[in-house]
Amino acid sequence: MTSDALKDALKQVKYPGFSRDIVSFGLVRSAGFTDGVAKVSLAITTSDPKVPLQLRNDVDRCLRAVPGVQETIIDIAVSAAKTPAAGGNLGGSGSAPKGLKHSVAIASGKGGVGKSTFAVNLACALAQVLGAEGRQGRVGLMDCDIYGPSVPLMMGINGRPEVEGEGADALIIPLENYGVKVMSMGFLVDDNTPVVWRGPMIMKTIQQFVQNVKWGELDILLVDLPPGTGDAQLSLVQTLPLDGAVLVTTPQAAATNVARKGGLMFQKVNVPLLGVAENMSYFIDSAGQRHALFGEGGGIAVAERLGTTLLGQVPLLSAIRAGGDSGIPVVVSEPEGAAAQSFTAIARSLLARLAPRPTPETT
Numbered sequence: 001m002t003s004d005a006l007k008d009a010l011k012q013v014k015y016p017g018f019s020r021d022i023v024s025f026g027l028v029r030s031a032g033f034t035d036g037v038a039k040v041s042l043a044i045t046t047s048d049p050k051v052p053l054q055l056r057n058d059v060d061r062c063l064r065a066v067p068g069v070q071e072t073i074i075d076i077a078v079s080a081a082k083t084p085a086a087g088g089n090l091g092g093s094g095s096a097p098k099g100l101k102h103s104v105a106i107a108s109g110k111g112g113v114g115k116s117t118f119a120v121n122l123a124c125a126l127a128q129v130l131g132a133e134g135r136q137g138r139v140g141l142m143d144c145d146i147y148g149p150s151v152p153l154m155m156g157i158n159g160r161p162e163v164e165g166e167g168a169d170a171l172i173i174p175l176e177n178y179g180v181k182v183m184s185m186g187f188l189v190d191d192n193t194p195v196v197w198r199g200p201m202i203m204k205t206i207q208q209f210v211q212n213v214k215w216g217e218l219d220i221l222l223v224d225l226p227p228g229t230g231d232a233q234l235s236l237v238q239t240l241p242l243d244g245a246v247l248v249t250t251p252q253a254a255a256t257n258v259a260r261k262g263g264l265m266f267q268k269v270n271v272p273l274l275g276v277a278e279n280m281s282y283f284i285d286s287a288g289q290r291h292a293l294f295g296e297g298g299g300i301a302v303a304e305r306l307g308t309t310l311l312g313q314v315p316l317l318s319a320i321r322a323g324g325d326s327g328i329p330v331v332v333s334e335p336e337g338a339a340a341q342s343f344t345a346i347a348r349s350l351l352a353r354l355a356p357r358p359t360p361e362t363t
């Protein structure tokens with residue numbers, strides 16, 4: 001019986017609540033077999049005590065069904081997922097980069113809702129808000145969309161990051177523009193390389209983005225997730241202790257239904273929802289009339305159903321699209337405009353939601 005044969009068998013074990021198996025998620029650290037005893041070790045990140053219990057049962061049942069296996073030894077290393085209630089700022093959890101105060105995932109249930117555009121403009125707005133308080137260069141943006149990274153283009157960054165140090169200690173220096181430090185798969189692959197990544201490779205890449213990038217001192221790291229509720233999202237949650245997630249949606253029902261599913265996924269893995277942001281909420285014509293092109297009320301409805309707040313609404317504006325195409329986000333090119341104002345308001349409410357809660361004595 002080889003380690004590979006055991007891992008093959010373990011592909012039948014799904015991570016609780018997900019349709020993907022534990023092997024493709026890269027959670028199996030080792031698998032070995034001696035004298036009828038199958039010994040397996042897993043490493044997971046969760047604050048839900050039911051998850052390791054269920055995994056232990058499922059792995060045991062799966063291994064015992066393998067011919068020749070009489071006994072099992074299952075070791076599950078659990079590190080706690082961070083929640084604001086449990087931990088406040090980062091620092092206590094295993095793989096969090098030193099110097100990182102808060103990390104927030106920007107997620108959407110489906111593609112095309114403008115998530116990357118939102119993440120880029122929010123990062124620039126955060127850099128402006130914090131910069132005005134004398135905290136320059138303290139915003140990071142990590143683009144986890146390894147299939148179609150669009151952040152480099154939208155941030156006007158085109159180049160290859162330098163590497164400092166060697167071997168296991170090597171650190172990638174993030175590229176910086178508009179006061180935001182950026183890391184993206186787009187810096188590492190060229191446009192013509194088809195990126196065919198499987199689960200474990202996604203996990204590895206995301207781990208490297210967290211651990212092997214010299215982020216320095218950051219007040220906030222925004223993590224632009226690929227759309228949906230699949231591998232990358234779980235890998236990220238397994239890898240980086242998140243303060244929470246912001247869900248981006250558009251107002252129409254088709255988008256809000258999927259956004260709600262995305263929100264439920266984060267709740268399932270104990271990542272708090274910091275709020276919902278509604279993109280392409282309304283359009284203002286040349287006469288100043290406001291039009292709800294995609295309907296109204298979707299964002300607030302999703303927020304209410306998920307028990308969180310609506311952080312804000314972003315209008316549908318051609319300047320926002322043009323900013324993405326030109327590499328100068330609208331928050332930077334028109335800092336006084338309507339779009340910048342809505343992104344700045346969202347940045348402020350997000351920061352307020354991340355601020356350490358007052359202790360009972362100060363309230």
Ligand SMILES: Nc1ncnc2c1ncn2[C@@H]1O[C@H](COP(=O)(O)OP(=O)(O)OP(=O)(O)O)[C@@H](O)[C@H]1O
Binds near residue numbers: 114150279315318
């Ligand atoms: N508020 C807005 N007003 C006008 N255009 C917008 C707005 N938000 C996004 N867009 C445009 O919509 C398109 C899709 O945006 P973006 O690439 O950010 O979506 P996405 O949700 O990240 O997509 P995917 O996840 O599939 O990559 C882009 O052309 C972008 O410029």
